[in-house]
Structures are given as C-alpha cells and as structure tokens.
Amino acid sequence: MMTVFGYVRVSSSDQNEGRQLEKMNAKGVAARNLFVDKASGKDFDRPEYKVLRRALQEGDLVYIDALDRLGRNYDEVISEWKYITRELGADIVVLENEALFDSRKFRDMGDMGKLMEDQFLSLLAYVADQERKKIRQRQREGIALAKQQGKHLGRPVEELTDEQRKTWREVYPRWKDGQVKAVEFMRLLDVKKTKFYRLVKEYEAEKQSTK
Template identity: 60%
Template sequence: MVIMGYARVSSKDQNPERQLIKFRELGIPERYIFVEKQSGKDFEREKYQAMRLMLREGDLLYLDALDRLGRNYDGIVSEWKYITHEVNADIVCLENEALFDSRKFKGMGDIGKLLEDQFLSMLAYVAEQERKKNWIRQAEGMQVARAAGVKFGRPKHEITPEFIEVYQEWKADKITARKAMKRIGMSNTTFYRRVSEYEA
C-alpha cells in the first residue's frame, strides 16, 4: 500500500504549506506528495493526473479537504467514485475525517454506499456553491474598485512631454528607435502605437 497526499491552492501566489505540514505529520514521503497551484474548476491538472495514474488498489490518498480535489460538483463525485470504486483505493479528507474516510463506508456494505453518496453529494454541492460565491464576490469587488477609480490591467503609457522629446530626437535621427524605447521604458509595440497616435 502506498500513502499519497494531494495538495492544491487556486493560484500561484497562494501557499499550500498548511496542507503539506499535515501530510508530513502523517509520515507521507515527499515523493508521494503532489502539489498543485491551479484552479479546481476541472481535473485537467498535471500533478492531479500524475497522482491519479499512480494510484493502485489498496493505496490511500489524503486530502486536506474535499474542495482540494476540485470545485466542480459532478467532477468531484465522479473522481471520488473512480478512485474508491474503480481503482479500489481509499480517500481520507482530513478536515472531515469522521465523515469522509472511504474505508469506513466500504465496511458498511450497501448502507455504506448510500451514506457515502449522500454525504459526498452534499459536500461536493457546498464546494461548488462556494466557488460560485467567490466569483460573485470577486466581480462585485472589481465593480466597486472601478467605481472608486481603480484601473485593472497594465497601466497605459500616455503621450508625455518626455515621449515627445524622445520622439523628436528619433525623428531627427539623433537616436535609434531602440534607444528611444529604452529611455521611456516602452516595448516595441507600445512605442509605435504611441507614435501613430501622436502623428495622427
């Protein structure tokens, strides 16, 4: 039996260390800990797929919480059943270990399958609803920020007196285009776009 851990955070600036500490405390070897910094909207994740391919009958997979597996309702249910029924490995969710330890359900026969399906459906639904709430909160936050004058995306390079001075030197063949771009910190594309705007 191989014991594995799968940790996931939704973006590259988030830290999965809290999840990793739990796995290390369980004695899971580093080579069997899979860490992903990617959204849980689907299951086409490199580390997840690698872990999935390695799982064999009798193996045990630890998750910090069910939503680390994913945030798509149907996908969570499908993946859980694939791992626990088709591969015949087991899953333990540390956050809800009393409820979510597939070994307990297997030992209860048909009633265990029924309970597992009910609990899994309930928590997978909660996980997906939380993801939808996060989208709504993010959209509302951006709307409020825009109303307050906050601009998103890369700042636009304006046509400044500095640009005009550099432009005139470049047009008079006193400096090269590359040197002009470097002096005002513009990329090739941005520089020529501003040139077109200025000349128009």
C-alpha cells in the same frame, strides 16, 4: 503493497501550501508521493493531479486536507471520488472530516456504506461548489466597483514598459504551466515580488471576469 499518497492544492501561486504539507508529513506521506498543485479547483485539468491519478492503483490511499482541495465543481468532485474509490479500488481520507470521510469505512459497510457515502459526499461537494460560485461573484462585484471608482483593473500590465509587456506575454503562459519559476519570471521582468504578485492577481481577476 499499499502506497500512501498526499494531494495538496492552493488556488494561486502566491498562496502558501505549508499548512497542508504539515498535515501530510504528520500522516507519514513520503515526499516522493506528495503532489502539489497551485491551480483553481474549478476542474481537474491540473498537472500534478493528473500525475497522481495515473500513479494510483488498487489498494492505495490518498490523503487530502479538505474536500474543496480536491475540487470545487459539484458534479466533477463526486465523479472523481467514485472513480478513485470504486473503479480503481483506491481509498481517500479527508483530514478535515477524517471521522466521517474515510472511504475505507464506507467500503466495509457494503451497499449501505455506498448509500451513506453518496449522501454525505453530495452534501459537502454541493457546499464546496456553492462557495466557488460565491468567490467568483465577489470577484465580479469587486472588479465592477473598482471600475466605477476609476481603477483600471483591466490593464494591469499597462504600467510596465513595452519590453516588460512583451516579456509578460511570452513568459506568463509558461510560468502558469510550471515551465518557468516565479523568481525567474520576476528577474526577466525586473520587478519586485510584491509588484509581481499584484500584477498577477489583477491580471487573472480581469481574465476571470471576462469568461
């Protein structure tokens, strides 16, 4: 019996996944079959995606909003798509391009369908990968400009007290792993929501620029 799943991804914890969830609800995806990650699309090392991958079986169907919600790494997106549709025998439908990206249609076309699927997938995955690279470049340029202007983005947590910085170092990794909720992290730091997400954004931007 086919199970219908939905996969939703936003890049960071302060982005809203509501629009994607509405689309999944419209498709009749049950809440228990919805998997939501708040993580970068640079690779597939995401907790909810891993659970979805283990749950998928032959004949199942996965809805995603757009191809870049699956991922932004050109080679890995293609590899993952083929693993799900060809090795597992499950199907993927990309809601943003539903008329074009429905693996069931390609499957029905046999070998010609595989050829067409490979061509379309390569094109869109390449676009997604290029967009990810542009985002990283804009981040690096923005950080470089801020430093030239004397803004200390490299030390966003320095404005915290010694006790708050200690809490940040201890709790931040657990929060990123989903072990601690954001509201609890804010309470432990004793900061407001706006300040919390500003610190997170600056801290993560600096970490990304040093990679």
